[in-house]
Amino acid sequence: MKIIISGGTGFIGAKLSERLNNKGYTVAVISRKPSAVNKKYKALGWDENEIILFIKGEKFGVINLAGRSISSGRWTDKNKKRILKSRIWSIDFFENLFEKTKLLPEVFVQASAIGYYGTHEEYSFSEKSDVGEGFLANLSFEIEKAFSNKIKSEKKIIIRTGLVTDKSGGFLKRLLVPFRLYAGGHFGNGRQYFSWIHIEDEIRAIEFLLENPQARGVYNLSSPYAVRMKEFCKTLGRILKKPSYLHVPGFVLKLIFGQMAKEVLLSGQKVVPERLIEEGFEFSFPKLDAALSQILLNKY
Numbered sequence: 001m002k003i004i005i006s007g008g009t010g011f012i013g014a015k016l017s018e019r020l021n022n023k024g025y026t027v028a029v030i031s032r033k034p035s036a037v038n039k040k041y042k043a044l045g046w047d048e049n050e051i052i053l054f055i056k057g058e059k060f061g062v063i064n065l066a067g068r069s070i071s072s073g074r075w076t077d078k079n080k081k082r083i084l085k086s087r088i089w090s091i092d093f094f095e096n097l098f099e100k101t102k103l104l105p106e107v108f109v110q111a112s113a114i115g116y117y118g119t120h121e122e123y124s125f126s127e128k129s130d131v132g133e134g135f136l137a138n139l140s141f142e143i144e145k146a147f148s149n150k151i152k153s154e155k156k157i158i159i160r161t162g163l164v165t166d167k168s169g170g171f172l173k174r175l176l177v178p179f180r181l182y183a184g185g186h187f188g189n190g191r192q193y194f195s196w197i198h199i200e201d202e203i204r205a206i207e208f209l210l211e212n213p214q215a216r217g218v219y220n221l222s223s224p225y226a227v228r229m230k231e232f233c234k235t236l237g238r239i240l241k242k243p244s245y246l247h248v249p250g251f252v253l254k255l256i257f258g259q260m261a262k263e264v265l266l267s268g269q270k271v272v273p274e275r276l277i278e279e280g281f282e283f284s285f286p287k288l289d290a291a292l293s294q295i296l297l298n299k300y
């Protein structure tokens with residue numbers, strides 16, 4: 001099958017493209033800069049004609065990971081609008097394309113995030129939980145609403161992804177810097193939950209949903225064992241053989257990062273991947289210790 005990955009140049013997209021390409025899918029990556037796309041894949045712009053030519057009337061699926069990063073600067077009103085607009089814009093693009101051409105993807109996977117649930121120090125959130133409060137909850141809600149209303153496909157899937165964990169990108173790459181300088185530690189009181197997922201399981205879960213004929217609707221992509229930030233940092237310190245005793249007080253982070261500090265750095269949510277487990281997905285790295293050991297020490 002042909003697979004179009006928009007945002008396939010990003011942290012998750014690059015690994016996903018590689019995986020699906022190696023499995024025999026014909027992968028095309030849509031990018032704002034097609035010349036920068038890895039030559040292994042067909043590079044497409046956000047251009048209807050190029051996409052129609054690639055599909056050539058054959059069966060195809062779409063995985064839409066494109067959008068301005070939530071960590072692209074302070075969350076000013078202007079930036080928040082740009083983050084939302086970049087994501088709704090890509091959904092509108094596919095809606096128009098499918099309407100004009102009467103093309104119908106076999107499967108359409110849309111990126112969302114566990115930020116959908118808002119934050120809480122104690123609750124566990126499954127796919128059945130309600131939308132929470134805050135910018136990320138609103139952003140995820142709007143993305144999912146646009147997707148549900150505008151995209152037609154045989155099989156529609158929303159992935160609510162947790163904190164994707166790998167040393168090549170995402171939050172761990174940033175967290176490693178102070179740890180390697182012997183200045184590692186948690187943020188605020190460290191009680192905020194980290195619903196992390198090993199990059200390998202993120203990619204395998206997307207592949208599972210793509211290939212499982214029964215899969216439909218919303219799935220949480222996070223490990224079954226979320227941990228509090230303090231525990232995450234302690235485990236990280238132990239594996240790196242570096243201390244994890246410093247901690248950055250909340251007010252400092254709020255001063256530097258504003259609302260982002262409140263929603264992302266100082267609070268979190270404990271998310272359970274209920275539907276993936278019910279439907280038989282087996283995590284390669286369900287526990288943090290093994291996940292970090294594999295990522296940082298190439299163990300397992």
Ligand SMILES: NC(=O)c1ccc[n+]([C@@H]2O[C@H](COP(=O)([O-])OP(=O)(O)OC[C@H]3O[C@@H](n4cnc5c(N)ncnc54)[C@H](OP(=O)(O)O)[C@@H]3O)[C@@H](O)[C@H]2O)c1
Binds near residue numbers: 012065066112113
């Ligand atoms: N990484 C995580 O831990 C995490 C957690 C939860 C949810 N997610 C979601 O999963 C998706 C992929 O995440 P990621 O970490 O791989 O993101 P990423 O590395 O930031 O990649 C996103 C891609 O989107 C494209 N893009 C950036 N700004 C854009 C804009 N203004 N308009 C259109 N396209 C734009 C870029 O591709 P080009 O430059 O090639 O156009 C970029 O490669 C995102 O929707 C993200 O919100 C990620």
